[in-house]
Amino acid sequence: MPQPDLADALARLRARGPLVHNITNYVVMNTTANALLAIGASPAMVHALPEAAAFAPLAQALVINIGTLSPAWVEAMEQAAAAANAAGVPWILDPVAAGATAYRSDASKRLLALGPAIVRGNASEIMALAGDTGAAGKGVDSTEGSDAARAAARALAAQTRCVVAVTGAIDYVTDGTRMTGIANGDPMLSRVTGTGCAATALCGAFLGAGLPAFDAAIAGLAAIGVAAEKAVATANGPGSFQVALIDALYTLDGATLAAGANLR
């Protein structure tokens, strides 16, 4: 299967410097903004109900992450997604801990119904969204066997007509027909909070660079995976890894990304 030209994707992102509108959780706002700045995008964190819908059409992509929800935020997310749709701005949904509480599952399903270009989650989140009752409530980092996760991702993509990215030891991206694996990254990613959220935001940045959703998801996950491999080589633990990951996203060049990406 032909794979996206990742060097070209990164060059396009940096040439365009897309404004990425984020409605994301409090835990990761700072690190997400820094990951977007490092890769070459221009982040804006705008979640308030009186302005979220007004801001979305100004951006080249919208990232909606439900990590820390409240009723006013869910409403702002729905309004921003609708405004993005109306303006032709592509958006990505990160259904953090969907399945862990009814509140999160409900919010995820309402947002999913609005038609994101990409959904990015871990195995338990994607399985919860796909209606698989095998997903259980172990926080935000649960994983399941990758076969079940892949099947859930494919089913969800086919059902919703959006691209689904399920991340784990190997990440998979599917549009319901095609399925590409990305075998990059490092276990240290799971010892730093917000790396999954940053991965989602990077996929959003590639959406904002004009890539098709399937290619944008692959590019975003490959970028953080290749950067993580570089970062872990100099890290003494998760603190220095988090710092080195931002440095590695900043210094990542197209040739390194294309050569390092282990797509299958």
Next chain:
Amino acid sequence: MPQPDLADALARLRARGPLVHNITNYVVMNTTANALLAIGASPAMVHALPEAAAFAPLAQALVINIGTLSPAWVEAMEQAAAAANAAGVPWILDPVAAGATAYRSDASKRLLALGPAIVRGNASEIMALAGDTGAAGKGVDSTEGSDAARAAARALAAQTRCVVAVTGAIDYVTDGTRMTGIANGDPMLSRVTGTGCAATALCGAFLGAGLPAFDAAIAGLAAIGVAAEKAVATANGPGSFQVALIDALYTLDGATLAAGANLR
């Protein structure tokens, strides 16, 4: 007095990988989650009123920190604490800046009445809770003479029947009868925001590992104190210290913790 087996405590924490539910302040959410991940726990930051009470029983421990309050959050904290009590999930209270405003003092007292396993604060916070009018409003880092702080901690513990940890140059943990000092740490801890909040969360992680409250408080404070001593040795200032502290929590082993802890 026999002291807790800190090497065994850390081994238990890492074997169990407890899910720690945090309702904490915006300033430290990221660094608290990373401290918990580094020590080996699994953090979840869930504060919204529609889900806080539903989530608390899923966790092995609950951390409530009032650093950035709002009316909806206080209600979520109370509901989560009640749900944790009903489910037998131990919880810890960090009464940030209690005494600085009436709003904080009131919220602290309402939460305290719900029966946390541990209260962790600095001298002025613990003195404010103990009804000592000597505590004044110099932000969130005030300290008082350690004799007065120890007396306030002992009185508060006796009155509330919970373990009280008062931190400062030397930390003290008391259940109203026993009193253990922990003489670790470094002044650099006070030049990085959120290290007290991280200490509270680490105590919560040891609660979630199944330790009795008195031992959990000692273990959490010893862990951050020993890690801080290691971190400061390589730091060039508070920025690199914050990074090195997370690395040090991650690389901390039981033997180093047991040997390094200066309990008295």
Next chain:
Amino acid sequence: MPQPDLADALARLRARGPLVHNITNYVVMNTTANALLAIGASPAMVHALPEAAAFAPLAQALVINIGTLSPAWVEAMEQAAAAANAAGVPWILDPVAAGATAYRSDASKRLLALGPAIVRGNASEIMALAGDTGAAGKGVDSTEGSDAARAAARALAAQTRCVVAVTGAIDYVTDGTRMTGIANGDPMLSRVTGTGCAATALCGAFLGAGLPAFDAAIAGLAAIGVAAEKAVATANGPGSFQVALIDALYTLDGATLAAGANLR
């Protein structure tokens, strides 16, 4: 034109250790608090409506940053500003992304009418406040030609009788009559989120140290600019730069600040 004695300003700040009350955005709360701790101030992040006005008079300076607004927060900002005015506590306004949405422009104008000692923004924010329709909606990092920005800053200062600081490749501080440029810093500052917010907070810290507003703005901008020049020398990218910047603020001494500041 005589310039402020920056070595003396820094010595005063560290001697006084001013309590700086911040109502700032979620993205930068942690890094702002750490910048204030590093320079020698004592930060408190207190934004809740039930306590913001009660807390403001306890501080030596108040920082209001509209990066992430909501209706309740705008009300808390207005109450805190009024309470600060009544108590003689100087305050600084950071009108983040004013001009990008009507909501932000309105909030900025309402706060501006309450009389801050300093307004610190980038060119597009200051131009939006000055009523210049040339400011457009490219996120929070827009820049315009420095001539136009300086003219807007001078007009805004003359109209509002507060000191206006407009930051960019060269920063300018004006009270409507005087105009001082600060040619320090590094382009890497624009690749880390929240450095502008930190600059505002540092100006607030110098206000809290008792400096006149014009001098405080120059001192705050010179401090972060000189620190950034030191930090970039050891950084491998924006991640390590962010860490090194905090270290550099901590290790900055008066002689280095005075010698390094490029005032014009």
